[in-house]
Amino acid sequence: MTQVTKLFTVFFFLVAFTFTSAQTYNTFYGNTVNQVSASNILNDLTTFENFGTKQIGQNALTATKDWLVSRYQSLGYTAIEEQPFSVSGTTAHNIIITKTGSLYPDTYVIIDAHYDTINGPGTNDNGSGTVLLLEMARLLANINTEYSIKFIHFSGEELGLIGSEYFVNNTVIPEDLDIKVVFNIDQVGGVNGTTNNRIYCEEDRSAPWNNNAASALATQTLATCMALYSTLNTEISYAYGSDYVPFQNNGNIITGLYEKNESPYSHSPQDLLENMDPNYLYQVTRGALGAALEFAVATNPLGVKSTLFTNGITITPNPATNYVNITIANELQKNALITIYNVAGNAVYNSTPTSAKQTVDVSRLQRGFYLITVQNGLQKTTKKLVLK
Ligand SMILES: [Zn+2]
Incomplete structure (x- = not known):
C-alpha cells in the first residue's frame, strides 16, 4: 500500500467512524424532549408509591399491572400483551407494548424497566424506570420511528430476573426476535439531599464477548444523547444485576442507565419519593427519550429524515486556500451552524x-483534509474539505 493510499484509507475510516458513532443535536429530537413533563413524572411516581409493596403474589402488584395497562391504553397504544409466568405457585406478568416501525417493522428496540418491588413500595427501585417509560411512551405515541419499539415492564426482577429470563426463553429465542438494542432502565431517581448530576451508562463487559463491541457503541450513543438532551454528566460503567442480563447471555446487544449516587434505601420501606430527587429523574427522562429517538430512528411528522436533507447548501471552492464560501438556499434558521472537523474528529472551527x-x-x-458540516434547520450536509 502506498503512502497516499494509506492516508486516504485512514481518512475514510475516520469519516465512516464519525458518521456511525457521533450524533449531533437534532432539532426535532430536542423539541420532542422539551415536552417531557416533570409534573406527569411526579403524578405517576406518586400513584406508583401509593400502591405500596409490590411483591410477587401481592394484590398491589396486580393493581400496578392493571394501572400500567390502562395508562398505555389511554395513551392510544393497542398492542398491549400481558405475558403470564409462574413463580413458586403464583402467576406474575410481564407487560409488553409494541409500537410498529415504518421501515423495519420486524426489528425491535426494546426499552424495559421492572415494576415489581421487594420490602417496600420501590418508588426509586424501580418506580423511577417505570414512570420514565410511561412519559417516554406518551411522547413517542404519535411519532414515526423506522424501527419497532417494545416497551416492556418486567416482573419478578427482584427474585432473580425471572420475568426477563422468561421473555428471552419464551419469546426472543422461539420467535427468533430481531433485536437492535435492549435499553434497560433501573433505579434512576437520585438521592434527596445530595448533588445528583451524574448517570452511569452501562455497557456489556461479560461473556459472550462477540456482542460487547456493539454494546460499547450503543452505550456511547446513549451517553452522547444524555449529554445532548439533559444537563447530566455521564460515566461509562458495566452492566450487571438487572433485566438486560438474560438478553446479554443470549448474545443480544444491551445498554442501560443506573443512578451514579446509589440510593441507600432500595429494597427497604424507605424507598420513597421523599428520599429521591425528582428533578434528577426529569433530566434522566429527557436524555433517555433522546436516546430512544436515536435508537429507533424517529423522523419528523413530515416524514423527512432530518439528518439526510442535504439540498440547498453549497460549499466552494473545494479544494480551498484561504477562504470557503458557503451558500444556504433557504431562510436561515436559529440552529444554523458551520463546523469544521480535523481527521481526528475534533472541531477546529465553529461559527453561526x-x-x-x-x-x-x-x-x-493547517493544510490537509477536513470535514465541513453545515446545518440549517432540518437541512444538514457534511462534505470532505481539502485545504492546500
Ligand atoms: Zn431494580
Whole structure:
C-alpha cells in the first residue's frame, strides 16, 4: 500500500467512524424532549408509591399491572400483551407494548424497566424506570420511528430476573426476535439531599464477548444523547444485576442507565419519593427519550429524515486556500451552524452564520483534509474539505 493510499484509507475510516458513532443535536429530537413533563413524572411516581409493596403474589402488584395497562391504553397504544409466568405457585406478568416501525417493522428496540418491588413500595427501585417509560411512551405515541419499539415492564426482577429470563426463553429465542438494542432502565431517581448530576451508562463487559463491541457503541450513543438532551454528566460503567442480563447471555446487544449516587434505601420501606430527587429523574427522562429517538430512528411528522436533507447548501471552492464560501438556499434558521472537523474528529472551527452567504477564513488552518458540516434547520450536509 502506498503512502497516499494509506492516508486516504485512514481518512475514510475516520469519516465512516464519525458518521456511525457521533450524533449531533437534532432539532426535532430536542423539541420532542422539551415536552417531557416533570409534573406527569411526579403524578405517576406518586400513584406508583401509593400502591405500596409490590411483591410477587401481592394484590398491589396486580393493581400496578392493571394501572400500567390502562395508562398505555389511554395513551392510544393497542398492542398491549400481558405475558403470564409462574413463580413458586403464583402467576406474575410481564407487560409488553409494541409500537410498529415504518421501515423495519420486524426489528425491535426494546426499552424495559421492572415494576415489581421487594420490602417496600420501590418508588426509586424501580418506580423511577417505570414512570420514565410511561412519559417516554406518551411522547413517542404519535411519532414515526423506522424501527419497532417494545416497551416492556418486567416482573419478578427482584427474585432473580425471572420475568426477563422468561421473555428471552419464551419469546426472543422461539420467535427468533430481531433485536437492535435492549435499553434497560433501573433505579434512576437520585438521592434527596445530595448533588445528583451524574448517570452511569452501562455497557456489556461479560461473556459472550462477540456482542460487547456493539454494546460499547450503543452505550456511547446513549451517553452522547444524555449529554445532548439533559444537563447530566455521564460515566461509562458495566452492566450487571438487572433485566438486560438474560438478553446479554443470549448474545443480544444491551445498554442501560443506573443512578451514579446509589440510593441507600432500595429494597427497604424507605424507598420513597421523599428520599429521591425528582428533578434528577426529569433530566434522566429527557436524555433517555433522546436516546430512544436515536435508537429507533424517529423522523419528523413530515416524514423527512432530518439528518439526510442535504439540498440547498453549497460549499466552494473545494479544494480551498484561504477562504470557503458557503451558500444556504433557504431562510436561515436559529440552529444554523458551520463546523469544521480535523481527521481526528475534533472541531477546529465553529461559527453561526449571520447571512445566507457566509465566508469562512481557513487561512490559519493547517493544510490537509477536513470535514465541513453545515446545518440549517432540518437541512444538514457534511462534505470532505481539502485545504492546500
Ligand atoms: Zn431494580
